[in-house]
Amino acid sequence: MWAFVIRRLIYMIPTVFIISLVSFIIIELPPGDYMTTLMASMAAEGGEMGQEEIEALRRIYGLDQPVYVRYINWMRNIITRWDFGYSFEWRAPVWDVMGSRLAMTVVISLASLLFSWVIALPTGIYSAVRQYSVGDYIFTFFGFLGLATPNFLLALVVMFLAHRYLGLSVGGLFSEQYQMAPWSLGKVVDLMKHIWIPMIIVGTASSASLLRITRANLLDELRKPYVETARAKGLRMWRVVLKYPVRIALNPFISSIGFVLPQLVSGSVIVGVVLNLPTTGPLLLRALQSQDMYLAGSFTLLLATMTVIGVLISDILLAWIDPRIRYD
């Protein structure tokens, strides 16, 4: 088991390196740089920048150097000083802009992951064991509804309902008085009050797909001979189901850990915008639009790295619950 973990950790290093390289190149691909965006916005406001001024700015920010030099400098600063570069648009170090948003992203991801597990596991098991029952049809109906409804639409509907009928302040993760306040018990309670809306919205689609996967997997497993063996021993039906087939049908739950982050980042940017969430999605979108390259690059790098870590965690857990993987 330990050999497996260590081997996987070593595999991670080249993966992350290649990810950093690729994300840097992708961000460099579109023509122009932040200066182009800056000039365009200045021109739109009627102002004008001299060519010299621009060249000076380019030098200051290191934009005049070749790509590989910038990449090496960027990586060196990250590794030696945890310095992800400077955000042109926010006029602040990238880490200061990004750090808290990254934390909030992780919090919402984990919350919606838990939400989807709590919803999908019992309903999926019920749907499989009582296939074609009324309950199965109801869960299936809501499952398809959840899969088919775009998240941002769901976000709008839930926001409207929560505001209109529950009188809750919606949007964002904090009430106004806590927005800028340092962390305190009150702020945590306030977060709990707000987090359930994004949790439900982001979690709905993944619970719906997890439910379908659990149901399908479990239906396969329930027909396997080992279920009959266990019943022939004299075990109660539910104990058999929970100990044997559910255990094996659990794999997709564990695999979902690795995919929740990229899903939240790319899949729910619009939800983030609609709900005004202080997560990475909206910020990343803007950074890409304005070619704020160090910010965009750092986001891509960190999110990709976290995805790699997420996949690693799910692989280790899979090996832990399924001995067949461990011994490969």
Next chain:
Amino acid sequence: MHHGQNKILQIKNLHVEFPLKEGTVRALQGVDLTFFSRETLGLVGESGCGKSMTARAMLGLVPEPGEVTQGEILLARKDQDPIDITKLHPDGEVIRNIRGADIAMIFQEPMTSLSPVHTIGNQIMEAIILHQKTSKERAAELAVEMLQAVGLPDASRQLSTYPFELSGGMRQRVMVAMALSCDPKLLIADEATTALDVTIQAQILNLLKDIQEERDMSIMVVTHNLGVVAAVTHRVAVMYLGRIVEEAPVEMIFEQPKHPYTQGLLASVPKVGSKVGGRQAGRLQTISGDVPDPLLQVSGCTFHLRCPRFMRGICDREVPPFIETSEDQQVRCYLYSEDVPEAEKAQTAGGEGPRG
């Protein structure tokens, strides 16, 4: 014949039906079997004839939507009246206490009949803890004893291995150990050796024989392999389409098979050194026609559609009753009925039956 042997379980006129959208499948249409201690009964027949369904019904494990519509399965109990398994709730406490403890089963596929993600120890000890209410430590000791008894080398170390680390033969030994762990009175081996190499088959079969002598157990061997039947059984019941068509001691089945189906079954086994199938060398004799559509209701004897000695107006009317042809052999066939004129029987002898 059965003096000194106790009757352990008796199946009387068992019917199992599957109500499907397309119609009702009559999986068992009146099965009668009796099991005695220290005796091995072979249940043979083609696939789909109801062998495995009979075995499952004995454990109260008829798969949905199947149901027992008639008949009873009476399990003898110490100092009590026999209990009818068909009347028990399929997940109730009474049947759960019978499964594994009184009646245990070895399944066909040693690969898939064990959970791939639980250790062998876990899976054996589970039954022991459940039925014998022992501590985990004691259950582990008993499990090691069982694994030693079935000849698994290095038994105590094997408790922590997973099924995929063992060979097919070893896995089947584990299945045997698991089935025997609670000292059942009746052991059902459902095609238990079919998936194994011939040499491993022999080892497992000999193992069952030895254990039976030690424990006075009754064994039912469900198989389509007549070699297995000849090797281990004392008595044989031949099944065709949900009914037992012939039952006799194993020697009589092989030497004087009475039912045309049994005769056909034996003739379709290749024999070394003889003219194959007893007809022309090089070709095996087969039973003409196919097993009819399970939804089709066959009147009279279910074999009459394929029978070479079919008697029109007799075999296709009523289900033939069991007829005793000798003290210990009974057969469901009108050829042996005293009520059917000899002229009718003679007419069919040597003739071909209708096909299809």
